[in-house]
Amino acid sequence: MKTMKSLALAAALLMGATTLAHAATEVKMTGDARVYGNFFEGRNFTGWNKTGTKTEDNFEIWERFRLRSDFIANEGVKFRLGIKVEDTWGHGTFTAANPETAVQVDLAYLQFKYPGTDIEITAGLQDVNLPQSSMFYMSPVWSDKMAALTIKAPLIENTLSVLTGFGRLIDTNRTYDTTTTQVADELDAYFLALPVTIEGFKATPWGMVSVAGRNTDYAYKDTTDVAEWGNNFNNTLMSAASAANRTSATGLGRWKNDQNPYYWVGGAFEVTALDPVKFYADVIYGAGAAGDTKAAKREGWMVDAGAEYTGFDMVTPQVFAFWSTGEDKSTSNGSERMPYMRSYWGPGNSFLFDNSQELGKGSNMYVSPVGNYGIGASLNKMTFIENLTHRLTFVYLRGNNSARAIRYARTYLSNSYFSMGHDLTTNEYLMGLNFDTKYMIYENLAAVLETGWAHGQFQESVWGHRMVSQADSLGNNAWKVAFGLTYKF
Template sequence: MRRLSLLILAVALLAVSAGVAQATTEVKMTGDSRIYGVYFTGHNFTGWNDPSWTSNTPTWKGAGTKTEDTFEIWERIRVRTDFIASENLRFRLATKVDNTWGNGTYTAANPEVAIQVYQAYLQFNLPDTKVEVSAGLQPVALPQSKLFNDSIVFTDWAAALVVKSNLIPDTLDVQAGFGRLIDTNRTYDPTTTQVADELDLYFLTLPITVNGLKATPWAALAVAGRDAGYFTSFASSFGEATYAEDLLSAGTLLSPTKWKNAQNAYFWAGSAMEVTALDPVKFYGDVIYGQGATDDRNKSRRAGWFIDLGAEYTGWDMLTPQVYGWWSTGEDSSTRNGSERMPHTRPNWGPGGSFLFDDSQVFARNSNMGIDPVGAMGVGAALVNMNFIQKFEHRLGFTYLHGNNSPRAIRDVNAALGSNPYFQMGRDLTWNESVLGANFDTKYAIYENLDARVETGWAHGNFQKSVWGSRLVNKAESGDTWKVSFGLTYRF
């Protein structure tokens, strides 16, 4: 904690020196703190660990070799410093510490410092224009209609160059960008033979706003190198999945392993839509198609669709009811013809604050079941923005989903490899499997910037023994999953 204080003091001194050096530079510091306990029983529906990759070869360890610790106390501190030279030029530096009490930074007497930089980018307008340029480690998100929280394809911090401009006032904008998501070996490859170890993302969005309608058509292209660290680079900031599961096909794990080509292209196209013409009834939807490695071996190809649709009624002050559903293509019975699921990289999708998905939980660590909505279909309903008592706000949601994947496809991979991270029970559902989940969350405003919160979740799953084996399924049947998080959030 002492070293963290020294870091914050150093940033403050830097801010003061910047102000002395040039009086026109304005320095603003904002941030937040979250301290909360999490009771969670039934991780992965079993209370045991899920399988995980141990190298980029790839190698892995199986599921069910460790048992859960049901209670943890998490603390996150984030500090954001903006150095503002003018309305046309600024720089942001943001750092954070995020760990459990008794581990790393929060270890008594002999802590290990675990400070992370999660934003560091320059932002400016081109002279005499409204064209905004952002360069550096920054938040990047592909479009998704707002009822579904954030993009199913990519939402994360990324080292990127992004250019934004308005083409038609109040009607048409454009955003184009490039991000380097992975560069495994950095300057030098392991030997004198050069290898393709990068994953790059290019994207273009065109938000269109007219009376009663906002539509955002978009497209993205990724250039994926064969030797990038897909098995060791997490696609989820919470460590639930790597790029391998979300981007590659199951066939890439079967002999001959990996890709034939040194590089493969991945492509996505879609549109996010929000219809407000019937306000206070509002409609939301997304249509996305993605494909990748189409010029490689048949077993390495991956392509599929993802569609979601939702509605809400905003005419009441006390609450907002929502309904939603989605559908996506799933695996057919063969892994030798590639994958029929849409590839994605870093999803943050989830309606109604659902406990089933990694989406909008405020107490983010150890917060959800990490189910992949790609390869599944589902429906749900939620009541959000519930305000019955002054200073209290609630959110209640129910979600049911059903798998769209062939049991044979998953069974064949499990038979060939054993317990492996590519397909995981509870995350990837066959068409004979389903999950039901509920969440109820409450916020109480102690002060304007200080809230007390409780987040709860429950999930029940039905799984196939012929796919996952009796040991895991029997454990899942022995009890449902429960989560209760409670703590404080402070913004400054």
């Protein structure tokens, strides 16, 4: 009886505390859901994973649900909690019998304005996207969640503002290192952007510095096959020699320094003064491990540019191009490709790149823009019937990488650092075509159809007979058709 009374009292106290919290805090919820079937044939142009050790299933059904709850104390203070469930039907959470529940924390941050000002401070797991002109979706250097402290502040009203912050991307050993010898096991980032807006023109110069520890675990943790490109830090930050021998005491590309700085500087530009003709461009330079061994350093450029005409009611034509430095003939002198970390970049919803696809997982060919160059065109926002829009995009690209460097790296250093169809030599090309359609059933419910085709030509002396022969058996083609529903609330 005493136990029952104690439980009743605890429940009453909890309900009372909850009622008081609700009285003081406003809760708002937003979110989205998507469910779609995805037919994909010829992933990586072979129908295999990138190392040729697994074969693809052509059809799967993906489901994702995200819920974002804002706990608002007043107009200046809130906390956002975002959760996500994402998997294929019949796997993990969506298994009929004995499901493996996998609810992920997607966002978790405190946000407030400094009293009496418009200075906004955000601390916690949040979206951090380095500046990029809007034609090219998001940044090829970093566009993802980050546990960070960021500050946004206006400097000149409606003209100049500042965004700055610090993020800890990886802390491998957390509180204690594995022995009594302290090691550098963190990857940190410091970033700054200064958006400038005047009539008809917007420019955002920006920079980021990242400090990379030699004993940090840079391996990508997502083991799903569609994410195997994974933006693995070993591959995206380091030279081929470093990725193979980073922690070794000897060997080409070994890190002699406990910590190596990486840095990026860039600018995003948009010109609307000649509206309805608008121009977009980005310039980025990145470098890292410059003070380490010669084979460990990595540096490079990437630029893109595009234009669109918005004067038509039924379509917006767009043209665009990009260029990025590639590997020279030697691996022993480091890498000439721009380092990056979390890349989501691409124009026109292109089927080749991981960018703005609404039906996300398993949605594209995951081609890297770094080390390649290309041109393309898009007929965007085509509309002939109310609530029905279309987009048609074509992209052609070639490699800027020496075949000799990739061949050597794959043979003697790391077979997975470069991958066929993801990285191109100067003798290889790809082309991709996608046609996408969206019908708004209701204001917040849409039916989406995304289709894509890609074709490539590959060098057998670089990738080997087995991989190239398998691609030839599929005509060097890849196909995707995805159809589903998206709901936003």
